Amino acid sequence: MLGAILTANSLELNLGLSINSLLNELSPHLLAADSASGGEEKATIAALVGTAGIIFIFSVILGEICTRLKLPTVLGDLVAGMLLGGSVLGLIVFSSEGVEVNTTLLRGLEVITGASSGIVEQAYRFQMKDFLDESANIGLLTLLFTTGLESNLKELIRVGTQAATVAITGVFVPFVLGTFVLIKLFGIATIPALFAGAALTATSIGITAKVLQDIGNLKSDEGQIILGAAILDDILGIVVLAVVLSLVQTGEIEISNIIYLLTSATLFVLGAVFLNNIFGSMFVKAVKKINNPAALMLLAIVFLNACSLLATAIGLEAILGAFAAGLVLGETEFQEKLQGLFEPFIFVYTTIFFVTIGAKVDLSVLNPTVAANHKGLIIAACLIVIAILGKIVAGFAVFTNKPINKLAIGTGMIPRGEVGLVFAGLGATTGALSNSLDAAIIIMVIVTTLIAPIMLRFVFPSSTTSDNSEEYAENSETDCVPVSKFN
Structure with a gap:
């Protein structure tokens, strides 16, 4: 289907x-x-x-x-x-x-x-x-497509430059620092180091949005900047992933190839963002002209497939096409219906996806009593520190004359969640990551996902949390980025 x-x-x-x-x-x-x-x-x-x-x-x-x-x-x-x-x-x-x-x-x-x-x-x-x-694999593609569906482009445009500054800094700092540390301190080969560095980039929208909703800060200035930056983080993270995967495929690192991949991936996503009205309206008209109850689902699959094939044709990964397809269809009047139609695939196939990622983890490499594992455990600890500090630094990249909680913004960008697991899963599947490095990434994902909700409750003022929690929770569905069903 x-x-x-x-x-x-x-x-x-x-x-x-x-x-x-x-x-x-x-x-x-x-x-x-x-x-x-x-x-x-x-x-x-x-x-x-x-x-x-x-x-x-x-x-x-x-x-x-x-x-x-x-x-x-x-x-x-x-x-x-x-x-x-x-x-x-x-x-x-x-x-x-x-x-x-x-x-x-x-x-x-x-x-x-x-x-x-x-x-x-x-x-x-x-x-x-x-x-x-x-x-x-079906679960992975469905996850990226629905992530695109849930990305609220209007909200992203509203928070504008502040979110963009946080997102770009939050991708650049962890990626560069993580890659540098892995290569220079641990002697890891360039491509695996790039892959692990890329896993440090993206923020989990669902986890952060749910916590902000729970503590009553989803509609605050900090909350909106966090969510806007998280959306951009996902886009930039997937672009980075597509580039790194292409490098894994070729096995070579050439500046011209990297420039081409970065340029084409960026233009591909920007094209989906700025041309979404044209493609979206064509999609809506086509669905309404066909008197078939299955038309919406079938045409969505056709469009998803076309975007994936186009991405592949220009040398990118098809996952970028799936994400772009979700971005476009997410701005149409059928957004909610499409989420409902794909929901069964989400619950079934993404469950299998995340379970298989866990099943592929060799926990023996994390046994501290084995001397050979010490390097992997140290790598995991370094990745955790870089993952946390890199996002906190991004929070302080906000430039505004208004009083704003920059530490809260950085803290809200910490959880990696399902996005980090996608990187780990693909790294293991392609053979780009060793068992110890793959396990280190997954441990980083678990730790950042666990500590971020706790940290957020400390960095936001308690008065805001207690007074506004119910109001924000009631209005969040219509005004803010949808919360992922996985979180």
Whole structure:
């Protein structure tokens, strides 16, 4: 059904191709009984169904725990993946060597399907892995598309230069400082260092907006600057991601190539922003002319696919096209309907995406009792410090004659949330990041996401929080950037 996907190897996202690839993975086992034994078919189906059930059960339980603790539910998915992965329970294993699949699970599947242990393990390691990878890729594309849908361009224009100053500083400082420290202090190769530095750039809109709403500062000057800067952060972060991914693809760092990628990516996004009225009105007219209840969804997929293909054609990553498609359609009268239509994909596929990110984390590299892990732990600590200080510095980049809480602005930019996890997931998928560096990024995401809500409650005056919380919460839906459903 969907129309664009990021494949595991080429990172060219095409949802339509993705669904076809999923069906191609399943069809030999569902339809071609003459080419495989009944036990193999049953083992494959049982592995897929069982894995999906386990993922959603753990996601619901840990998500509920996070909700009760007033933490973003995306952390529940991440922790669920870590528990289910090869480092703990061994229920979801992506490595073909060195990691054992949970023996109790395998024995259970053998009893249910009647297949041999070898067939069951092969189905669980390979067919299940391919299915989860494809589903996670759909989740990634859907996440970026809906992020574009939720980006309020009018609000972004209103806060203007103040938000732009914070956003640019908040991207530049952590990226440059993080990359420099990783290369000079830890001797990490340039491309992995660039990837890790890029993971420090973007701010989670959803986490920050939810906390500001809770404490009654969503409509304050500081709150609006934070949200506007967070939107710009997402755009700039995705541009940086597209450039770094292209460098990973070529394996070379050439100034001319970097200039081309930066220029084309920037022009691509700016084109989507400034031409959204033209493309948006064409989309609305097309939907209204077709007397088909599925027209809105289908044309949205076509538009998403077209933007993704265009991005790919000019040498960018298709994820940038998906984000741009969301920006354009988010300014049309169908914005809310589209969010509702894509909501099922969000809840299903992005859950799989975040759980698989957690499952791929090798927690053993964080064991402090192992001498070989000490470097990775030090890297994680450095990334956390850079992630926090880089955004606080950005808050003090605001230039205004009005009295404003610059520390609060910088603090509001700290949480990385789902955006940082996207970087970590793609870094692991492309092989750009080592296990220790990937784990360090995920630890950075967890720590910044956990401490930002606590810090925000301290840096904003308590009087504002207590007096205005209800009013801001009531009006926030119409006046401010929508809160991500993941947080």
